Amino acid sequence: xxxxxxxxxxxxxxxxxxxxxxxxxxxxxxxxxxxxxxxxxxxxxxxxxxxxxxxxxxxxxxxxxxxxxxxxxxxxxxxxxxxxxxxxxxxxxxxxxxxxxxxxxxxxxxxxxxxxxxxxxxxxxxxxxxxxxxxxxxxxxxxxxxxxxxxxxxxxxxxxxxxxxxxxxxxxxxxxxxxxxxxxxxxxxxxxxxxxxxxxxxxxxxxxxxxxxxxxxxxxxxxxx
Numbered sequence: 659x660x661x662x663x664x665x666x667x668x669x670x671x672x673x674x675x676x677x678x679x680x681x682x683x684x685x686x687x688x689x690x691x692x693x694x695x696x697x698x699x700x701x702x703x704x705x706x707x708x709x710x711x712x713x714x715x716x717x718x719x720x721x722x723x724x725x726x727x728x729x730x731x732x733x734x735x736x737x738x739x740x741x742x743x744x745x746x747x748x749x750x751x752x753x754x755x756x757x758x759x760x761x762x763x764x765x766x767x768x769x770x771x772x773x774x775x776x777x778x779x780x781x782x783x784x785x786x787x788x789x790x791x792x793x794x795x796x797x798x799x800x801x802x803x804x805x806x807x808x809x810x811x812x813x814x815x816x817x818x819x820x821x822x823x824x825x826x827x828x829x830x831x832x833x834x835x836x837x838x839x840x841x842x843x844x845x846x847x848x849x850x851x852x853x854x855x856x857x858x859x860x861x862x863x864x865x866x867x868x869x870x871x872x873x874x875x876x877x878x879x880x881x882x883x
Contacts, residue, residue: 668807683747690718708736738763757781757788777817786831793824802835804843839879
């Protein structure tokens with residue numbers, strides 16, 4: 659469980675993607691554990707802890723006050739990035755929500771396409787929908803990793819706008835930049851996709867074929883042709 663001095667694996671992986679010296683905006687902050695940890699450890703000089711609902715912000719403010727970081731971390735009631743100014747943050751974390759909602763938040767924010775912005779995205783569900791949107795809108799995945807927290811497997815993406823749109827093959831929205839032959843946690847995450855596709859195949863056969871292709875991708879180590 660997270661606290662103001664310790665992050666669980668999911669938030670810890672998000673934190674590891676944040677650039678030292680960057681001003682942070684944490685969207686969907688809840689208890690503000692992430693901005694408090696990053697400011698306390700000298701990674702970020704300042705942060706905005708934002709949420710769409712007042713109650714999570716109240717909890718976040720309590721965490722901030724307990725850490726004596728009120729001069730460096732401000733809470734902000736915001737629907738996505740709508741109340742965050744372009745000049746207020748360098749690194750933007752959007753975590754703990756579905757891939758569809760993350761895609762909408764990015765689509766609603768014009769400055770998300772500022773190539774100087776570093777986007778750290780952690781979809782709880784539908785990561786394939788988010789990746790598909792990123793590819794179609796000129797965003798590039800610079801890095802992707804996975805972790806296990808609470809016996810669930812999550813992925814985190816480091817993304818920036820490059821303007822390079824792509825029409826990826828059918829598998830890429832599921833695999834992203836993960837390398838299951840090198841990393842057991844990547845493999846576990848992709849196995850979750852395979853299991854969900856197998857269930858969807860009961861209603862539509864094409865999902866079964868996609869699951870087969872994804873399984874073959876996981877089993878095919880390009881280092882040993």
